[in-house]
Amino acid sequence: MIYVRGNRQDYDNWASMGNPEWSYDQVLPYFKKSEDMRIDKYKNSPYHGVGGYLSVEEYRYYTPLLGYLLQAVQEVGHKLLDFNGETQSGFNFAYGTLRGGVRCSTAKAFLRPVRDRLNLDISLHSLAERIVIDPQTKVVQGVVFSKKGRTYNIGVKKEVILSAGALNSPQILMLSGVGPADHLREVGISPLISDLHVGQNLQDHIALGGIVYTVDKPVGNTLPRISEVSVLTDMLLNNKGPMMAMGVAQALGFASSSLRNSSDYPDIGYYLSAVTDNVDGGVFLKNIVGYTDEFYNKVYEPILYRDSYLSFGTLLRPKSRGYVKLRDKSPLSPPLIYPNFLSHRDDIKILVEAGRLSQHLSNTPTMRSIGAKLNPNKFPGCEHFKMMSDEYLECALRKYTMTLWHPSGTCKMGPDSDPYAVLDSRLRVRGVQGLRVADASIMPNIVSGNLNIPCIMIGEKVSDFIKLDWAKYLNSNINSF
Numbered sequence: 001m002i003y004v005r006g007n008r009q010d011y012d013n014w015a016s017m018g019n020p021e022w023s024y025d026q027v028l029p030y031f032k033k034s035e036d037m038r039i040d041k042y043k044n045s046p047y048h049g050v051g052g053y054l055s056v057e058e059y060r061y062y063t064p065l066l067g068y069l070l071q072a073v074q075e076v077g078h079k080l081l082d083f084n085g086e087t088q089s090g091f092n093f094a095y096g097t098l099r100g101g102v103r104c105s106t107a108k109a110f111l112r113p114v115r116d117r118l119n120l121d122i123s124l125h126s127l128a129e130r131i132v133i134d135p136q137t138k139v140v141q142g143v144v145f146s147k148k149g150r151t152y153n154i155g156v157k158k159e160v161i162l163s164a165g166a167l168n169s170p171q172i173l174m175l176s177g178v179g180p181a182d183h184l185r186e187v188g189i190s191p192l193i194s195d196l197h198v199g200q201n202l203q204d205h206i207a208l209g210g211i212v213y214t215v216d217k218p219v220g221n222t223l224p225r226i227s228e229v230s231v232l233t234d235m236l237l238n239n240k241g242p243m244m245a246m247g248v249a250q251a252l253g254f255a256s257s258s259l260r261n262s263s264d265y266p267d268i269g270y271y272l273s274a275v276t277d278n279v280d281g282g283v284f285l286k287n288i289v290g291y292t293d294e295f296y297n298k299v300y301e302p303i304l305y306r307d308s309y310l311s312f313g314t315l316l317r318p319k320s321r322g323y324v325k326l327r328d329k330s331p332l333s334p335p336l337i338y339p340n341f342l343s344h345r346d347d348i349k350i351l352v353e354a355g356r357l358s359q360h361l362s363n364t365p366t367m368r369s370i371g372a373k374l375n376p377n378k379f380p381g382c383e384h385f386k387m388m389s390d391e392y393l394e395c396a397l398r399k400y401t402m403t404l405w406h407p408s409g410t411c412k413m414g415p416d417s418d419p420y421a422v423l424d425s426r427l428r429v430r431g432v433q434g435l436r437v438a439d440a441s442i443m444p445n446i447v448s449g450n451l452n453i454p455c456i457m458i459g460e461k462v463s464d465f466i467k468l469d470w471a472k473y474l475n476s477n478i479n480s481f
Contacts, residue, residue: 001096001103002249003056005031006447006454007088009265017444018415019425022461030460031453034109039095047085054109054456060101060244062093063274064219065309066251068366070272073253075364076357083254087264088448091253091272094246097452101244106456123147129331131160131176133192133432140434146331158470159434161462166407166441170199170324171335173411173422173437178429187329193431197420199335201409202322203446205269206341207312208355208393209289210379210400212276212303213362216371220307221245223280248273249312254448257353259346268354269314269449276308278375289402299377308375311361313354314404316448319344324410341401348394351401355393406451411441426465427458438462 008024015023032049038057042048048056070080073091081090097104114120125147132142132153142155162169173179177192179199184191218225225231226242234241249271256266277285278300286296322339342348362372378387379399385392411429414421422430427442429435438458440451447454 001098001452002094002246002252002450003084003096003453004252004449005084005457006449007254007265010445010447014413014444018418018421019413019444021425022413027457027461030457030464033460034456042082042085045082045085047082053113054097054106055099055104056095057098057101058093058095059098059246059250060240061242062250063221063242063245065215065221065274065307065370066093066272068215068219068370069309069311069361070251071366072361072364073272075366076360078253078255083252083449088254089256089264089266091251091270094250094252096246101239127331128162128164128172129175130172131162131178131435133176133178133435135192138193138432140432156434159436159466161466162435162437163439163459165439166202166410167324167335167337169437169439169441170410171326172331173198173429174326175329175331178432183325187326189326189329193429196422196430197412198422199324199410200321200420201412201444202324202337202339202407203318203320203409203443204322204339204341205314205316205404205406205446206318206347206351206401207271207314207404208351208397208400209310209312209402210277210299211355211358211396212278212300212308212310212375213358213367213372214303214306214308214375215367215373216307218307219370220274220276220309221279222305222307223283224305248275250274253311254316255357257350259350266448267316267350269316270354270357271312271314272309273312274307274309276310278303278306278308281305289400295380295399298380299375302377303375309358309372311358312402312404313351313357315347315351315354317446318347320347321409337407339403341403342397348397351397352390352393355396356388359388404450406440406446408440408443408446408451411437412444413442414444426469427462436462436466 011022011024011027034052034054035049036052036055037043037048037050079090080092127146129144134141140156140160142153144153164172181191181194231242235243251272253270254266255268257268260267281304282296320340320343325336327333327336361367379396382392382395385395411422413423413425423437427436427438440455
């Protein structure tokens with residue numbers, strides 16, 4: 001729901017890796033095409049679009065504590081700016097894909113306006129199982145899917161676009177016989193297109209969580225406060241108030257670690273949050289995160305319901321790489337996921353640096369004025385390290401590294417010279433005729449921000465590829481007569 005595109009250098013890097021149509025200048029028009037920017041101060045920006053299907057708004061409520069935090073980030077030397085504009089390095093309130101203050105999903109934005117078209121059929125509650133590929137010609141013939149206990153095989157006239165995400169797109173390709181030959185044989189699948197590196201190059205954004213700072217003023221989001229009847233009424237009747245806030249990240253920032261040399265290619269993302277592990281008394285967040293009773297009681301019980309904040313220091317461009325494999329040849333079995341988080345030493349160094357922002361903020365005049373203090377209760381297993389030392393932060397990483405659910409890269413695009421490229425730069429699966437992939441799995445390297453908006457851009461761009469490629473095909477056939 002947060003509207004973040006990534007850094008221009010992300011896309012220029014894609015282009016330099018042999019994908020010339022994916023430079024920043026080439027993708028910016030597609031970001032703007034889908035966008036209906038409704039924030040007055042950004043409407044006339046050359047970096048934003050108006051009139052697209054996807055509405056973009058500010059949230060209807062920002063917790064007062066976030067105003068203090070944004071003042072504090074300026075006091076430690078950061079700027080306030082539009083991180084989707086000319087430069088990315090800096091902080092500001094988050095804005096998102098919203099319509100009337102409520103989530104504007106891709107289904108609401110793109111499907112609802114066209115759902116009655118005669119040439120569009122949408123099958124709900126359906127599971128795509130595999131793609132049927134002719135073993136001799138390697139041409140896509142159809143798609144097998146199941147629905148309500150029945151299996152269907154639908155034919156294909158032109159092509160199939162696979163868009164199941166960075167975990168399930170490689171799964172479906174491998175179930176269809178496209179992928180590493182040895183692994184496919186291992187699970188009983190005959191390889192049709194072998195030795196493509198399907199499922200490799202898995203990347204994700206991870207963050208150090210759980211390091212909480214308390215404040216003495218009632219400026220945060222605690223469960224007792226937002227559970228008041230007046231708050232609920234304000235949301236239901238007026239479409240405003242604390243329940244209209246973005247839960248975890250109401251402000252964002254991007255900054256560079258000491259490992260970066262570029263002036264505007266930050267490698268750390270920050271999510272500033274007044275929703276911390278202690279504010280709900282363990283009712284929701286404890287189970288979502290998966291804390292043991294021992295961990296939660298030791299670290300957060302002493303500060304239950306206190307007004308608090310934290311900054312999730314996020315690794316924007318991890319060097320660690322994971323992979324996805326098939327569990328077996330059943331489409332009902334979830335794939336095996338090996339993320340390999342923190343397997344590269346640089347990732348640890350950057351996240352340790354990222355863990356210091358909250359500490360710096362707590363020492364600013366603004367945050368001292370509201371009594372900002374570090375929660376003194378150490379993570380179990382890290383008690384023997386000095387609080388907030390490099391050793392403590394690395395230990396904390398081992399205890400509480402969280403994914404931001406941004407998997408990518410498992411069907412990467414690339415030139416013919418790249419032996420690891422599953423797709424060409426127009427997102428066609430190598431060795432197969434009539435099959436493309438369009439989701440976060442196509443990314444050679446993960447972008448420096450949330451993946452929702454880049455994935456929408458990918459969809460916009462591949463739609464033009466498809467139209468142009470088929471126009472060329474039809475024209476060549478006409479000219480051959």
